[in-house]
Amino acid sequence: MLNAMMQAKVGDDVFKEDPTVNALEEKMAALFNMEAALYFPSGTMANQTGIKLHTNPGDQLICDKYAHVYNYEGGGVSFNSGVSCKLIDGNRGMMTAEQVKSSINPPDFYHSPLTKLVCIENTTNKGGGACWDFGELEKIKTVCQEHELSYHLDGARLWNALVAKNESPEQYGKLFDTISVCLSKGLGCPVGSVLLGSKKHISQAIRIRKIFGGGMRQAGYLAAAGIYALDNHLSRMHEDHQKAKEIESLLLSLSFVKKVEPVETNILIFQLADGVDENLFLQQLEENNVRIIGMGQGKLRIVTHLDYDNELHDKFLNTLKGITIKKASSF
Secondary structure, three states: OHEEEEEEOOOOHOOOHHHHHHHHHHHHHHOOOOOEEEOOOOOHHHHHHHHHOOOOOEEEEEEEEOHHHHHHOOHHHHHOOOOOOEEEEEEEOOHHHHHHOOOOOOOOOOOOEEEEEEEEOOOOOOOEEOOOOHHHHHHHHHHHOOOEEEEEEEOHHHHHHHHHHHHOOOHHHHHHHHEEEOOOOOOOOOOEEEEEHHHHHHHHHHHHHHHOOOOOOOOHHHHHHHHHHHHHHHOOOOOHHHHHHHHHHHHOOOOOOOEEOOOOEEEEEEEOOOOOOOHHHHHHHHHHHHHOOOOOOOOEEEEEEOOOOHHHHHHHHHHHOOOOOOOOOOO
């Protein structure tokens, strides 16, 4: 990947004159069979641009209460677009078509926000890398069409879902109005996300990206990493999923672990048993040069990835087996 980056032909992408960025965008649009694509420095910016494309200030979008666009994008929905979120209490970040339908505000009732957009996240981050049922996504699309709502996919980890469910990018391209996908997660690139949509949407997105400060100059050095990853890293993602399953099995056997969300892809969300000191647990991991993320409400997160190789995997499993933490006494 680094060699591909260093050999990239570049130009000025602010003027759409970087041949490698253009090649990445064309490659992505073809993969999803969508009209156009636009390269972004981050997934958050790509999502925020997608939301702004489909809404006006005062509007409302529908998403699950675990959604990344609501929880982990710095309040950008309200700051950037002046939009509120109608949160659905779904299952591991996934909601049903019936829940979406019942959450739509009557368009002629001007006391409530005008519902304009439905946002989906696949795989779900806070839901532990869970994959949506494609049939349910199709049902939600029908609801959107019936109520003239736009449909946006936060596909930060869509590649993992495609591998786990044996689905194709074209399936999603047919379903959603806009899709954001990350190159910097499962595909292992240093930087970058892509927003896909119609030519009209992407033409508007270029202006929004400029407003957000996302225009880059010789970005082809980074885009080359994305092209390399698409050609070489998709087929190996099942290795990350397998390692995550092996970690899941071990966690379920440990006395200090209370719950592990079912593992489908490369994310594990788990909780420690009642009375176990989370800080002490994290400290023991740190002492073994292992860092994991706390997500609040007692939830901890582990993610397997490209650079987490077999040697590191064995070391981590042995580290977990060697944890000596005990439950606090109730007396």
